[in-house]
Amino acid sequence: MEKEIKERAEVRQGDMTEGPILKQLIMFALPLFIGALFQLMYNMTDSIILGKFVGADALAAIGATNTTTFGLLQVAVGVTNAFTVVLSHQFGAKQEERMKKTVSNSLWITAVMSVLLGIGMFFGAEPLMKLLGTPKDIINQSVVYIQIYGGLIAGQLFYNGASAILKALGDSKTPLYFLIICSVLNVILDLIFVLIWNQGVQGVAWATVISQIISAVLCIVYMFKKYAVLRFDRKEAAADRKIMGEILRIGIPLGLTNALLAVGMMVVTGVVNSFGSDIVAVYTVGGKVNQIATVSFGQLAFSFAVFAGQNFGAEKYDRIMKGIKKALFMVVTLGAVSSVVIFAGAKQVSLLFLKADEVGILKDSIQMIRIVSFFYVFLGAIWVYNNALRGVGYVKATILSSMVELFAKVGLSICFAKIFGYVAIWYAEPIGWILGLIVSSVIFHRKKWMKSSV
Numbered sequence: 001m002e003k004e005i006k007e008r009a010e011v012r013q014g015d016m017t018e019g020p021i022l023k024q025l026i027m028f029a030l031p032l033f034i035g036a037l038f039q040l041m042y043n044m045t046d047s048i049i050l051g052k053f054v055g056a057d058a059l060a061a062i063g064a065t066n067t068t069t070f071g072l073l074q075v076a077v078g079v080t081n082a083f084t085v086v087l088s089h090q091f092g093a094k095q096e097e098r099m100k101k102t103v104s105n106s107l108w109i110t111a112v113m114s115v116l117l118g119i120g121m122f123f124g125a126e127p128l129m130k131l132l133g134t135p136k137d138i139i140n141q142s143v144v145y146i147q148i149y150g151g152l153i154a155g156q157l158f159y160n161g162a163s164a165i166l167k168a169l170g171d172s173k174t175p176l177y178f179l180i181i182c183s184v185l186n187v188i189l190d191l192i193f194v195l196i197w198n199q200g201v202q203g204v205a206w207a208t209v210i211s212q213i214i215s216a217v218l219c220i221v222y223m224f225k226k227y228a229v230l231r232f233d234r235k236e237a238a239a240d241r242k243i244m245g246e247i248l249r250i251g252i253p254l255g256l257t258n259a260l261l262a263v264g265m266m267v268v269t270g271v272v273n274s275f276g277s278d279i280v281a282v283y284t285v286g287g288k289v290n291q292i293a294t295v296s297f298g299q300l301a302f303s304f305a306v307f308a309g310q311n312f313g314a315e316k317y318d319r320i321m322k323g324i325k326k327a328l329f330m331v332v333t334l335g336a337v338s339s340v341v342i343f344a345g346a347k348q349v350s351l352l353f354l355k356a357d358e359v360g361i362l363k364d365s366i367q368m369i370r371i372v373s374f375f376y377v378f379l380g381a382i383w384v385y386n387n388a389l390r391g392v393g394y395v396k397a398t399i400l401s402s403m404v405e406l407f408a409k410v411g412l413s414i415c416f417a418k419i420f421g422y423v424a425i426w427y428a429e430p431i432g433w434i435l436g437l438i439v440s441s442v443i444f445h446r447k448k449w450m451k452s453s454v
Helices: 002-012 021-054 056-092 096-131 139-151 154-168 173-196 200-226 241-273 277-313 317-344 346-350 359-373 376-391 395-420 423-446
Strands: none
Touching (some): 021 056, 021 173, 021 277, 021 317, 056 096, 056 139, 056 154, 056 241, 056 277, 056 376, 096 139, 096 154, 139 200, 154 200, 154 277, 173 200, 241 277, 241 395, 241 423, 277 317, 277 346, 277 359, 317 346, 317 359, 317 376, 346 359, 359 423, 376 395, 395 423
């Protein structure tokens, strides 16, 4: 009895429906931020080791797969985000018995996704890379990377699923612990596979999937050990059509939206590929630097999805409106600081991934980084609004915003690249952010989401 009371108290510590809003957002976002730094560390390690010790071709080969692996992951993330939305509503409404069924059905969905996406990526890697027009000098390495990473995507998906479940309870610390383990292990394995065993691109892929699988297993085991409210019995473990319907009603639109966004980014990658492997390397470096620059305000924006979800479940709509003002202020401020720092240090961060004698690639990378960095505040703002709408379950608004953003990115990349060259691609994405922000902010402040329910 005493143990159960203690466990319930631990669960309610993540309750964001009461208390100081700013403090709750920061305390929830802080572990996410630290975790994102570690995730960046192992992602960057892949690129740094390949770029510095193998060569620009290996770096470009990984870069050519970025939109494919991003798209693969984002489809799954769209669905696992639904776990957070549904569970955060139930948590806010204190429906603990219903939460157990939601957890078991979330794991069933994750298992099915792992099989389908794994098979699709293993057999579809080569046709997809050819479709994207991947340069001949790097296509074989790109295909091998996708077959390993995509074929064994289960580790990443189960970690994401467990992480989404825990975040719905307001626990952003537990996923952090296992992400740190994953990150450190990935770096060690990168060094072994690439520097000692000379495995190059495929070595980096194996290092990633092995560390992800270990992290996922440890996180799930610890999750059930720590939280009694998440433990389900044999009866609750059975697939439940109604619960799955709730999850998939949000998860499928989010997953399909992310899939369309990924397809759009693949089209952009195809445009980039048409300019040759040097520009692919530039695009890779620019993308990695953007990940570094946006990590602080990105995690803060994500934390608002959980805040909004819990308070929506508790029907505290005024608290959501107060919270978004505070979240926007913090995110926009951090975005502005990131813009200044990255603009000034564009050369230094580019040299993390490139050799100093690769003058042409370095020059173009600096140009791309400086162009995109100017627009970080708009990216931060759209993330806050879309996470708010996603948190309350009003997914059709995020779909509309994402489609506007997608068509702007793809349309401008295709049309303007023919006229102005590859530099036009660097402007296309920020313009998409601005147009998508207009849509999501207007919809949020119209407040129709207050009448919706999961």
